[in-house]
Amino acid sequence: MKKLLAAILVILLWNACKFNAADKKTLPILGNKQTATKMVNGQSVTDTIYQTIPAIHYINQYGDSVTNKNLDGNIYVADFFFTTCPSICPIMQRNMLNVYNAFKDSAGFKIVSYTIDPQHDSVPILKKYADKLGISGNTWWLVQGRKDATYTIAKSYLVSVEEKNPAGEYIHDGFFILIDKQKRIRGTYDGTKAEEVGKLIEDIKTLKAEPASEIAK
Amino acid sequence: MKLKIIACIGFLLIILIVSCQSDEQLEFDRYYSAGSIVYQTRCQNCHGAKGEGLQALMPPLTDSVFLKANRALLSCSVKYGLKGKISISKKTFEGQMPPNDLANIEIADVLTYVTNSFGNKMGTITSQQVEVDLRKCR
Numbered sequence: 463m464k465k466l467l468a469a470i471l472v473i474l475l476w477n478a479c480k481f482n483a484a485d486k487k488t489l490p491i492l493g494n495k496q497t498a499t500k501m502v503n504g505q506s507v508t509d510t511i512y513q514t515i516p517a518i519h520y521i522n523q524y525g526d527s528v529t530n531k532n533l534d535g536n537i538y539v540a541d542f543f544f545t546t547c548p549s550i551c552p553i554m555q556r557n558m559l560n561v562y563n564a565f566k567d568s569a570g571f572k573i574v575s576y577t578i579d580p581q582h583d584s585v586p587i588l589k590k591y592a593d594k595l596g597i598s599g600n601t602w603w604l605v606q607g608r609k610d611a612t613y614t615i616a617k618s619y620l621v622s623v624e625e626k627n628p629a630g631e632y633i634h635d636g637f638f639i640l641i642d643k644q645k646r647i648r649g650t651y652d653g654t655k656a657e658e659v660g661k662l663i664e665d666i667k668t669l670k671a672e673p674a675s676e677i678a679k
Numbered sequence: 680m681k682l683k684i685i686a687c688i689g690f691l692l693i694i695l696i697v698s699c700q701s702d703e704q705l706e707f708d709r710y711y712s713a714g715s716i717v718y719q720t721r722c723q724n725c726h727g728a729k730g731e732g733l734q735a736l737m738p739p740l741t742d743s744v745f746l747k748a749n750r751a752l753l754s755c756s757v758k759y760g761l762k763g764k765i766s767i768s769k770k771t772f773e774g775q776m777p778p779n780d781l782a783n784i785e786i787a788d789v790l791t792y793v794t795n796s797f798g799n800k801m802g803t804i805t806s807q808q809v810e811v812d813l814r815k816c817r
Contacts, residue, residue: 546775548725548777549724550724552724552725552733552736552737553723553724553725555733555736556727556733559734591736593735594734594735594736595733595734595735595736596734596735
């Protein structure tokens with residue numbers, strides 16, 4: 463009897479480890495979770511509902527409108543910046559350029575950079591900035607919209623942005639946020655650190671390879 | 680045995696040379712190493728770890744010809760910032776470099792670092808020189 467118990471224990475342990483090994487390649491789903499119970503064919507089914515990015519209404523550097531529809535079926539990376547930012551933005555852009563160069567030719571991938579200073583960062587200014595940054599095409603969008611909307615949406619990306627401090631500078635953190643095709647948050651990375659951005663590039667590859675069945679969950 | 684003696688003498692000679700580094704070299708080393716710290720905290724975000732700049736947004740610090748030609752103006756640019764169009768490495772840059780609230784010695788440190796890194800070789804820029812140059816800022 464004792465032997466049997468020991469055998470079962472070993473099998474259980476081994477299975478637990480195996481599960482972890484397989485699980486390693488899946489990115490976590492971040493943000494708030496809720497459960498919803500609904501009746502399907504007379505049976506109650508409980509679903510986990512993950513936090514998603516709400517609807518957005520923005521304009522990109524080409525003057526085209528950008529809504530959730532334009533991002534449907536895309537994996538994308540979001541960040542917050544402004545073109546006159548003297549502090550952490552240049553290093554964020556330098557690192558984001560690595561992400562851009564790694565995936566600019568692959569379908570279903572985008573980068574969305576929200577300006578937190580839409581009053582200054584008009585469409586022509588964003589276009590000029592994009593040109594100087596050396597980006598073209600529709601992989602990397604610099605978008606502007608209503609300021610209060612941007613401040614609200616930043617929260618749903620788990621990013622903090624604040625109004626100007628007494629020195630007249632905007633405060634924002636330098637995170638890059640990885641969003642999957644269901645608009646769920648799958649990773650946050652310090653955009654000022656080259657090694658974290660390297661991990662982001664690896665995670666994008668993992669997310670791109672995520673099977674459709676996993677997505678259906 | 681002979682070989683050992685020769686090796687010993689050679690070793691002593693090397694120690695002698697190292698310890699007799701000229702005062703000039705010592706001064707340069709002091710400026711340069713202090714300058715690398717100032718650079719990391721005040722300049723690197725925009726100009727990059729290798730002075731490479733950022734595309735057409737931030738000018739690189741690798742244009743030795745520009746740095747030499749503007750040597751006397753560098754202190755003013757660091758202290759009071761820069762505005763307007765400049766041509767560096769055959770590319771035009773516009774926009775604004777913010778002013779930096781640095782002491783003269785720190786300006787000398789960082790200028791010595793920049794003008795002797797990234798392929799530049801301009802020797803020491805002393806704090807006395809910075810003081811003289813700053814008096815002529817426009």
